[in-house]
Amino acid sequence: MPELPEVETIISDLRNEGLENQVILKAAVHWERSIAYPSASEFCSYLIDKKILSLSRRAKFLIFSLTSNLFLIVHLRMSGRFFLSKPRERDRHEHVEIFFKDGRVLYFHDTRKFGRFYLTSSPEDIFSNIGPEPLDPAFSFKEFSQRLLSTRRKLKSLLLDQNFLAGLGNIYVDEALWEAQIHPERINHSLTQEEQKALFLAIQTVLRQGIENGGTSLGKGKGNFKSLQNPGDNQHHLKVFKRAGGKCYRCRQKIIRIITASRGSHLCPYCQKFTS
DNA sequence: AGAGCTGTTACCAA
């Protein structure tokens, strides 16, 4: 579900909706475990009268910077979504409501209930172990290359690891590995310099493309990604993800799906040959 | 109907 491009799209849509500078009237929590910290009642009382100063993203977290040095941090996990509208009847999967003084309500919809809210004055605690931002201009090939030597793991598992690199999930890892023509089960430190460079560039390419296309909206379920009301368009631009059985756009061979690191991986066995 | 799957992550055991 939401990976870096999807979260970036949501942040940008919330900005376009003018959520920055809005003041919170009150909040309501209908599934207490949606609030990771503090307690649901403290969460609600702390939010009253706080203003949203800015909206940003770190890894797959949404960050609402508030007055009084508070930060509302949200991770959507598998099925979290936001809706912003006039007050209306709450859907059974809308577990958190934030009411604004301009009359609108931000509804947090999460069918699988894995999404989490954190309200804290020390956001660095949440991000302390998260890896670098792949689209940060300060993130260099040199740093990526050095990090690739720091461990010994299958690339699929390593790239999914938020402590290694922030923001990638199953879709964009598979897309990046196809783009770079590297098998997901290759061990990180076995990559040639050329392969490292190709992967570094491919990660940025697929993430940028995902953002440009407003994220990837797969399937038709209510828990599938949409930013506010709007589906993304990147599902029409995927090269391998969910394309098992289809032809590789590069070599016309058949795309396959394998299980690696307990996750489905989609690849072209001809373009992405396994070599040790 | 029922079993198996899912775009995330934390935790535990080996």
Place this chain on the structure above:
DNA sequence: TTTGGTAACAGCTC
């Protein structure tokens, strides 16, 4: 240290 299994949930797919 790394991997694999499981769990947190609900709904979709076959």
